[in-house]
Amino acid sequence: MDRLGVVGCGLMGAGIAEVGAKGGCSVIAVDVSDEVVAAAKERMTKSLAKAEAAGKLAEPAETILGRITFTSDMSALADREIVIEAIRETIEDKSALMSKLDSIVAPDTIIASNTSSIPVAQIAAASSHPERVLGMHFFNPVPVMQLVEVIACLVTDPAQADKAAEFGATMLNKKVIRAADRAGFVVNALLVPYLLAAIRALETGVATKEDIDQGMVYGTGMPMGPLTLCDMIGLDTMLLVAQSLYNEYLDPAVAPPSLLRRHVEAGLYGRKSGRGFYDYSK
Numbered sequence: 241m242d243r244l245g246v247v248g249c250g251l252m253g254a255g256i257a258e259v260g261a262k263g264g265c266s267v268i269a270v271d272v273s274d275e276v277v278a279a280a281k282e283r284m285t286k287s288l289a290k291a292e293a294a295g296k297l298a299e300p301a302e303t304i305l306g307r308i309t310f311t312s313d314m315s316a317l318a319d320r321e322i323v324i325e326a327i328r329e330t331i332e333d334k335s336a337l338m339s340k341l342d343s344i345v346a347p348d349t350i351i352a353s354n355t356s357s358i359p360v361a362q363i364a365a366a367s368s369h370p371e372r373v374l375g376m377h378f379f380n381p382v383p384v385m386q387l388v389e390v391i392a393c394l395v396t397d398p399a400q401a402d403k404a405a406e407f408g409a410t411m412l413n414k415k416v417i418r419a420a421d422r423a424g425f426v427v428n429a430l431l432v433p434y435l436l437a438a439i440r441a442l443e444t445g446v447a448t449k450e451d452i453d454q455g456m457v458y459g460t461g462m463p464m465g466p467l468t469l470c471d472m473i474g475l476d477t478m479l480l481v482a483q484s485l486y487n488e489y490l491d492p493a494v495a496p497p498s499l500l501r502r503h504v505e506a507g508l509y510g511r512k513s514g515r516g517f518y519d520y521s522k
């Protein structure tokens with residue numbers, strides 16, 4: 241498979257399109273918003289320039305970018321062999337997209353959702369061909385993080401899941417792990433309770449944000465502190481992920497802390513909006 245479609249050109253979608261093009265795929269990247277598309281192009285250009293300067297690219301960045309077509313016309317996906325969606329993390333948006341894709345792509349086109357925490361079965365239920373729907377969960381920043389989780393739900397055709405896993409390993413050059421269809425899969429089910437605990441520590445005055453972050457960086461060798469990581473993931477995404485995990489497990493450890501809700505309500509989404517727990521405006 242080398243004809244990839246990506247729906248949603250935010251942080252994750254842009255990264256997925258970049259790794260697809262780097263792996264040699266022709267990529268059609270779709271987003272409804274021209275603003276998001278322009279930002280995605282800029283992000284990819286910068287990311288590839290950085291990788292090129294570090295000697296990480298086998299081809300010129302321009303050649304890689306040349307494999308990506310950006311459009312707001314969803315029907316451009318008609319000839320794709322695999323479509324990966326990375327749109328907003330709500331079941332309503334993802335279900336609406338599944339039925340739209342049903343009328344555009346071939347019945348055996350793989351549709352992979354980059355959902356962080358919504359069970360894949362819920363998304364597949366909105367497709368008239370649920371057997372081709374599965375999860376491919378990437379990590380931020382996608383061009384740097386090596387992992388993808390592949391999730392087959394109860395109704396996914398195992399052969400399609402195998403094809404998606406092979407695509408992830410060969411064309412996207414990722415390490416692939418398989419996970420059961422439970423909210424959070426492997427990584428977020430372990431990581432998110434830790435990140436939410438850090439927000440609660442800040443909320444209850446255990447330490448300053450700087451000390452919480454430094455504690456985990458210098459005490460445990462994490463590449464970045466948990467509050468910095470929340471800002472990088474996006475606090476709006478963190479809230480949606482926490483809500484999905486809470487819906488699934490009813491575990492207070494994954495209930496969204498008030499401080500997280502307040503940040504999102506105030507439009508403080510983290511790095512992407514210029515301010516989250518930290519200020520990035522400068």
Ligand code: CAA
Pocket residue numbers: 287288290291294296356378379380381383384385428431463464469473477481
């Ligand atoms: N393509 C290929 N390689 C690239 C690249 C690109 N576009 N851009 C950068 N790189 C390479 C760099 O050359 C560098 O390589 P070396 O280590 O060999 O020098 C490496 O990637 C790191 O890049 P930077 O120097 O730019 O970054 P850094 O050293 O400052 O580290 C970081 C930044 C990678 C984000 C690091 O802090 C980190 O790993 N943080 C943790 C991130 C994390 O946990 N992500 C998961 C979030 S959870 C999630 O995403 C799931 C969800 O559903 C919420």
